[in-house]
Amino acid sequence: MNTIKKIWGKISYEALIFTALMIRFLSGRALDLDTWSSAWAAMDYSMGNGSRLLIGSIYRLFYGEYLDRTVAYKYVAAGIALTILVLAIVLGRMLRMAKNAAPACRNAIYGTVVAYLAAPFSIAYVWNEQNLGRFDVYMLLVALLTVLAALLVRNFWLKAALITVLGVIGLAIHQGFAFLYYPLTFTVLCYDAFAGNRIHAKKFAGVFVSGAIEVAAAVYFQFFTSINFDSVEETVDFIKSRTNLEVSDYAIQLEYFGSMKFQLENVTSVFFNGNEDPIRHLLLILLLFSPLLVLYVLVWKDVFSHLKQNGVKRLQSPYLYALLVNLCFVPMFVIHVDWGRHLAPFLAMPTFVFLLFLAKKDASMVYAYRRMETRIRRHPWYFVLAVVWVAGFDSFGARIFQSQAGRLYDFLKYGFFI
Numbered sequence: 001m002n003t004i005k006k007i008w009g010k011i012s013y014e015a016l017i018f019t020a021l022m023i024r025f026l027s028g029r030a031l032d033l034d035t036w037s038s039a040w041a042a043m044d045y046s047m048g049n050g051s052r053l054l055i056g057s058i059y060r061l062f063y064g065e066y067l068d069r070t071v072a073y074k075y076v077a078a079g080i081a082l083t084i085l086v087l088a089i090v091l092g093r094m095l096r097m098a099k100n101a102a103p104a105c106r107n108a109i110y111g112t113v114v115a116y117l118a119a120p121f122s123i124a125y126v127w128n129e130q131n132l133g134r135f136d137v138y139m140l141l142v143a144l145l146t147v148l149a150a151l152l153v154r155n156f157w158l159k160a161a162l163i164t165v166l167g168v169i170g171l172a173i174h175q176g177f178a179f180l181y182y183p184l185t186f187t188v189l190c191y192d193a194f195a196g197n198r199i200h201a202k203k204f205a206g207v208f209v210s211g212a213i214e215v216a217a218a219v220y221f222q223f224f225t226s227i228n229f230d231s232v233e234e235t236v237d238f239i240k241s242r243t244n245l246e247v248s249d250y251a252i253q254l255e256y257f258g259s260m261k262f263q264l265e266n267v268t269s270v271f272f273n274g275n276e277d278p279i280r281h282l283l284l285i286l287l288l289f290s291p292l293l294v295l296y297v298l299v300w301k302d303v304f305s306h307l308k309q310n311g312v313k314r315l316q317s318p319y320l321y322a323l324l325v326n327l328c329f330v331p332m333f334v335i336h337v338d339w340g341r342h343l344a345p346f347l348a349m350p351t352f353v354f355l356l357f358l359a360k361k362d363a364s365m366v367y368a369y370r371r372m373e374t375r376i377r378r379h380p381w382y383f384v385l386a387v388v389w390v391a392g393f394d395s396f397g398a399r400i401f402q403s404q405a406g407r408l409y410d411f412l413k414y415g416f417f418i
Contacts, residue, residue, distance in 0.1 A: 033133030
């Protein structure tokens with residue numbers, strides 16, 4: 001019995017998180033793969049060295065010459081289950097380490113994890129009707145492995161090499177990794193380069209080299225890859241010969257045959273100047289999620305307040321760079337149109353940043369969470385209601401950002417002509 005208790009004590013958080021997310025996945029997953037991106041499940045490196053071919057190449061190792069849509073669905077489900085497992089391990093380990101670093105802040109720490117799991121920008125966004133089968137789940141998996149490496153690998157150079165390789169893999173999966181998930185990768189490395197709120201020159205150089213490699217890989221996958229076909233029609237015909245998944249001609253054209261100019265003129269411009277009104281939808285989403293965003297702001301405010309109290313220059317702390325690297329998200333919102341699945345990682349990443357810094361026993365983050373713990377004890381219902389509030393929203397979509405925000409927009413526009 002004591003042995004069982006010891007084992008349970010070591011895996012309890014991970015087991016509970018994994019079980020909760022698997023139940024949520026099995027009960028709420030879409031019944032069909034997203035048709036816009038499903039073609040990539042049947043594409044691999046035999047077709048060239050184009051972008052987004054890594055996952056299809058891995059699938060190809062198992063299905064042979066023909067990929068049935070039911071088999072593809074099972075592969076996607078297996079990939080999501082694997083990501084849920086790694087997410088449970090990462091959150092469980094960070095939660096345990098954060099509690100050890102700040103035992104008096106357990107309510108704030110538990111609240112951070114629960115808020116993420118309940119929120120519409122948690123991993124649940126990858127299995128709704130608009131996103132199931134997209135490669136976002138694998139980008140998230142790579143980001144989680146990056147965090148796991150930061151927690152488990154002590155040698156900086158081994159850690160930097162491993163994280164750099166993971167970053168290149170993320171970019172091979174989808175170029176969007178550079179904008180959506182590399183900010184977390186960069187933050188992980190920056191912590192070591194600025195540990196103790198001072199610059200470690202050699203480690204800083206390592207971060208610079210790692211970043212340069214990632215930039216080069218991103219440029220390569222975006223501009224210098226190609227496939228072995230001369231036209232969209234030829235490409236689509238070949239893909240249809242090896243799968244009964246739906247293949248979007250337009251998606252293939254945009255990825256492999258259209259220029260950036262074509263994307264900006266025919267997709268981005270139409271999106272901004274049409275009747276979708278993305279800016280107002282975005283503002284409504286920020287308004288609806290303001291109870292949670294306020295808590296984010298309070299954590300950052302207290303972190304920088306602690307740095308100021310201790311006479312630490314911002315340029316010497318990892319926090320300034322952890323904030324600035326979020327500018328990487330901007331190109332995705334300027335060029336691309338699937339703002340829902342871009343907002344999901346943008347709103348989710350602070351969870352991992354906060355818990356990671358706590359796990360590292362960072363003094364400023366511990367101070368911020370002590371302040372948050374005090375607020376929770378003084379006003380517990382605000383925090384309970386904030387979690388319940390965000391849990392009530394549907395998961396983030398793709399071009400339809402968030403369903404309740406969309407309905408509120410329609411209500412204001414057509415009901416009150418605002």
